[in-house]
Amino acid sequence: MQKRIIIFSFLILAVSSSFAEKVNSVVPANLKGVGYPAHTELTWENHAGFTYEIYRSADGNSNFSKIAETNKDSYLDFFGKPLQKEATFIYRILPKGLSMDSKQVTKFEIRVQIPTSSDEALLDMTQRYATRYFYDFADPETGLARERSNDVNGNIVTTGGTGFGIMALIAGAERNYFSRNDAYQKINKIVGFLEKAERFHGAWAHWYNANNGKVFSFSQFDDGGDLVETAFLTEGLLTAREYFRNGNENEKTLVSRITKLWETIEWNWYTQGQNALYWHWSKNYGWKMNHRITGFDETLITYVLAAASPTFPIERSVYEKCYTNSNYYLNGKKYYGIKLDLGMEYGGPLFFTHYSFLGLNPNGLSDKYTNYFERNRSHALIHLAYATENPKKHVGYGANCWGFTSSDDPIVGYSSHQPGTNDENGTISPTAAISSIVYTPDASLNALRHFYFDRGKQLFGKCGFYDAFNPGMVEGQQVVQSYLAIDEGPIAVMIENYRSGLLWKLFMSNPEIHTGLQKLGFKIH
Structure with missing residues (x-):
């Protein structure tokens, strides 16, 4: 029985390790974000056409909310009216299926400065x-x-x-x-x-x-x-x-x-x-x-x-x-x-x-x-x-x-x-x-x-x-x-x-x- 538990634990570790390698292989290359008065432009390389889920936090590292899902290589995030003061938004571009609780998520993260609006x-x-x-x-x-x-x-x-x-x-x-x-x-x-x-x-x-x-x-x-x-x-x-x-x-x-x-x-x-x-x-x-x-x-x-x-x-x-x-x-x-x-x-x-x-x-x-x-x-x-x-x-x-x-x-x-x-x-x-x-x-x-x-x-x-x-x-x-x-x-x-x-x-x-x-x-x- 103990032998089976050890083997099962080994398999879990192997699967976890394998998944981690796959996660590393699909981190969006050249991930960039540019902030504009009422939207952010996110771009990355997605030659394989992977599906990504996009999350945004407007208040630091907490309260992320899912805003989109796409298999393209860019996304325009419109957040409505112009901000009253300059802010930093944090985005996570996660491969579909990766939990927000995963320790890997910071690899998929980008911070974007959002300017105040002017004509x-x-x-x-x-x-x-x-x-x-x-x-x-x-x-x-x-x-x-x-x-x-x-x-x-x-x-x-x-x-x-x-x-x-x-x-x-x-x-x-x-x-x-x-x-x-x-x-x-x-x-x-x-x-x-x-x-x-x-x-x-x-x-x-x-x-x-x-x-x-x-x-x-x-x-x-x-x-x-x-x-x-x-x-x-x-x-x-x-x-x-x-x-x-x-x-x-x-x-x-x-x-x-x-x-x-x-x-x-x-x-x-x-x-x-x-x-x-x-x-x-x-x-x-x-x-x-x-x-x-x-x-x-x-x-x-x-x-x-x-x-x-x-x-x-x-x-x-x-x-x-x-x-x-x-x-x-x-x-x-x-x-x-x-x-x-x-x-x-x-x-x-x-x-x-x-x-x-x-x-x-x-x-x-x-x-x-x-x-x-x-x-x-x-x-x-x-x-x-x-x-x-x-x-x-x-x-x-x-x-x-x-x-x-x-x-x-x-x-x-x-x-x-x-x-x-x-x-x-x-x-x-x-x-x-x-x-x-x-x-x-x-x-x-x-x-x-x-x-x-x-x-x-x-x-x-x-x-x-x-x-x-x-x-x-x-x-x-x-x-x-x-x-x-x-x-x-x-x-x-x-x-x-x-x-x-x-x-x-x-x-x-x-x-x-x-x-x-x-x-x-x-x-x-």
Whole structure:
């Protein structure tokens, strides 16, 4: 009997020893935790896909509570309202089945400092996360921004969104999210792809397949040059040219390569010899789409760059007889007592005030039609007033939940949301209000606080705020958990312009831009 007890005890010790070894083998590698105003980001390596249980203590080493279970390699722990004072949270990332009473638990423990909240910290966090889309999620081979995070077409990269991303990367380097050389390496890779990519009289296509480098059709007849996306891309390239202009030898070489790309875009060829710019041209279908670029909308930068080109410029008549000569250029009406000089009813989607003005500084920019900062500010204020009045009685609208633009939509897929239309179906796009911060800082910050502190657990992910949500839908279907390059870029860039004006300063330092603006009749005060 005694012999059996000894053998049984030995087996228990052996099993315990074996289990301890297994515990040691699944301690999360590179476990990290970073505290933000109302959440902690926990990351670790989990190549084997183990299941972990996450526990948190907010009062030292006691009172741990289980907050999640996951087989992924990260977790965002939202704890609600901002803390009144700085605190330390303790987390334990335990393999499923390991008891909290085990002596092993401290091996799975990490302490995280949670800062007190401030507007600056909130803005920096939002910019930092949005910039990840262009640094962490960029295509590794080409460096270009992926069109979207939920793309059903494959590994598709976008030129216009890449232009926005280049600016975000520059700001990220200045904010020490990564090094200047890291930003250079990314942008150098992008330029290398653009030099080899098929072009159409100097213009790039809207989309390319990153796996083979070939054009990927945006639509049936849109398989060639896209002049507007080329303009957005060039906006970013010229910003990078100024950022690296006085850098080291590698950076100066990159500057020369960007200049060559810029000077080989045949802007005037896209007029078809008329007083108009045309959006698309295809080797296969020619001018079949026949889409004139008219305003007022997001395409203003296309005319500014076309007029600024030192090699293939357009004349002022092209601008005046096409862009400013449309049914929705002049407005002059008041909406909620706010006068709107240019644009369609209610101003249209808010990306009209973002895309061209990521680099083009609206402050002090005017012409015979309007002051552009005031025009854009009015546009954003009209959106705010519309959401506050909420004429269709949509759930959630208000002074802290506003902003309509083109984005994903939980009801109809991708759609251009704008007040006063059927497309305005209760969907809010966080990029709309956040990217308007340069025009409406108080209202944009109110919206940002609401999106993060009140709805962050649903709206916030690895690259920041998801693309859109509709509070009127059932809880599991409210949020489209996707990211789009053209929505992430304006968030990062406009927050930086609000904080420092950096991207405006760089883009406007290009001497050709002033030439183009003057040619078109703009004044810079």
